[in-house]
Amino acid sequence: MPTATRLNRRLKSITAALLLTPLGLWLVAYGWPQQHLYYQDYQFDDAEARRLSSHSKAMLAYGDHAWRNLASDQAAGFYRRGVQRDVLNMDGWLKLARAEVARGRVEQSRAILSFVAATVGHTSRWQSSIALLAHELEAEDIFRQSINFLLIRKLDIDTALTLLDVHYGNVEQSLAALEAVNYSVYLTWLMRWGRLADARRTWEQLSAHQPTNESILLKYIDFLILNKNIDEAQAIWQAHTGTIGVTNGGFEQQPSGMGFDWRAHPSPDNYWKIRRTMAEGHDHTAGLKVVFLGKANVDFHHLYQIVPLPPGTDYQLTFKWRGVGLTTDQGPCIDLEGYDCMDFYQQGPMLLGSTDWREAHLEFTPPPDCKAVRLRVRRKTSSRFDNKIQGTLWLDDFRIAPLFNQTDDG
Numbered sequence: 001m002p003t004a005t006r007l008n009r010r011l012k013s014i015t016a017a018l019l020l021t022p023l024g025l026w027l028v029a030y031g032w033p034q035q036h037l038y039y040q041d042y043q044f045d046d047a048e049a050r051r052l053s054s055h056s057k058a059m060l061a062y063g064d065h066a067w068r069n070l071a072s073d074q075a076a077g078f079y080r081r082g083v084q085r086d087v088l089n090m091d092g093w094l095k096l097a098r099a100e101v102a103r104g105r106v107e108q109s110r111a112i113l114s115f116v117a118a119t120v121g122h123t124s125r126w127q128s129s130i131a132l133l134a135h136e137l138e139a140e141d142i143f144r145q146s147i148n149f150l151l152i153r154k155l156d157i158d159t160a161l162t163l164l165d166v167h168y169g170n171v172e173q174s175l176a177a178l179e180a181v182n183y184s185v186y187l188t189w190l191m192r193w194g195r196l197a198d199a200r201r202t203w204e205q206l207s208a209h210q211p212t213n214e215s216i217l218l219k220y221i222d223f224l225i226l227n228k229n230i231d232e233a234q235a236i237w238q239a240h241t242g243t244i245g246v247t248n249g250g251f252e253q254q255p256s257g258m259g260f261d262w263r264a265h266p267s268p269d270n271y272w273k274i275r276r277t278m279a280e281g282h283d284h285t286a287g288l289k290v291v292f293l294g295k296a297n298v299d300f301h302h303l304y305q306i307v308p309l310p311p312g313t314d315y316q317l318t319f320k321w322r323g324v325g326l327t328t329d330q331g332p333c334i335d336l337e338g339y340d341c342m343d344f345y346q347q348g349p350m351l352l353g354s355t356d357w358r359e360a361h362l363e364f365t366p367p368p369d370c371k372a373v374r375l376r377v378r379r380k381t382s383s384r385f386d387n388k389i390q391g392t393l394w395l396d397d398f399r400i401a402p403l404f405n406q407t408d409d410g
Contacts, residue, residue, distance in 0.1 A: 059079070188219065218256065271293060318399045319360055331350035
């Protein structure tokens with residue numbers, strides 16, 4: 001009996017060995033190429049290419065290797081094998097299309113591009129590559145579709161608009177290619193690059209085809225002001241706000257810091273604070289409050305607005321202010337300087353110590369070449385030992401009006 005048991009065990013061992021040996025050999029044969037596929041440490045030789053020819057990833061890697069070595073024919077062959085084994089690999093199809101272009105097979109490349117564009121539809125991942133290939137192949141419909149897709153979804157905006165600019169070479173054709181919803185992002189891009197004429201044409205189209213968006217409107221007015229196009233900026237501002245002269249002179253609204261509104265810049269070192277108040281203005285209305293914290297000999301010019309005015313006319317600036325505990329010999333004042341001209345400056349009196357609300361006036365005449373002035377709250381540095389300014393300033397009711405000469409009828 002023990003002998004029969006040992007014989008049975010031996011037969012089982014032999015049977016298991018006979019069954020497992022082919023499996024082990026298959027695992028070795030299968031595992032060796034799988035190791036290269038996993039680590040992607042290909043040898044890039046003919047024997048390995050034949051061994052891995054049924055693996056899409058390997059064929060695409062071989063295609064990339066051939067492409068880097070400027071072997072476009074060989075790269076196309078590998079890419080083709082790769083996509084044949086994985087027909088939904090869009091990266092592989094796009095690489096094949098690129099290789100076909102290099103081989104001079106433009107129509108084949110266009111066919112691949114059309115297939116990819118139709119297959120991916122509204123999928124974001126491949127749109128930049130599709131747009132670039134469509135640009136190279138002059139595939140207009142696909143190019144426009146991909147560019148508009150990217151801009152609507154705010155993907156690769158700089159790349160898309162640079163490609164659009166290179167593709168058409170002028171703003172008229174670029175606008176014709178864009179959907180109206182993308183005019184604003186195109187305008188923003190043009191303004192960033194300082195292209196005034198193109199930005200103006202885009203604004204015209206935007207205004208004609210889209211409701212006015214306050215954010216882009218203010219950016220465009222800022223852009224015009226920066227480029228000293230005062231007349232155009234003022235016309236748009238007046239149409240938008242109904243304001244002529246000083247904007248938000250009584251601080252009825254929080255200063256926006258854009259367009260012809262007040263611009264208030266905070267102190268990075270906490271030397272001053274600027275804020276709008278609801279009941280501390282003249283007659284307990286809204287006003288603006290500037291607090292100097294006594295920490296530095298401040299050169300203050302951080303509260304101002306640009307005011308468009310017809311030049312060559314006599315004007316009077318009127319405003320109300322009061323102060324509490326304003327120290328040093330250099331108190332705050334209101335001054336005016338030419339924004340788009342260099343030869344105009346006028347300064348009003350300083351406010352020192354503590355005073356109740358009072359009205360102040362400043363008469364001025366901008367020169368003929370000055371279409372806008374900068375209305376500014378100013379404090380110059382003091383040369384005294386006790387030069388660190390402290391105290392609080394309130395401002396309200398800024399107005400600028402023409403001065404009309406009175407003639408004597410007698």
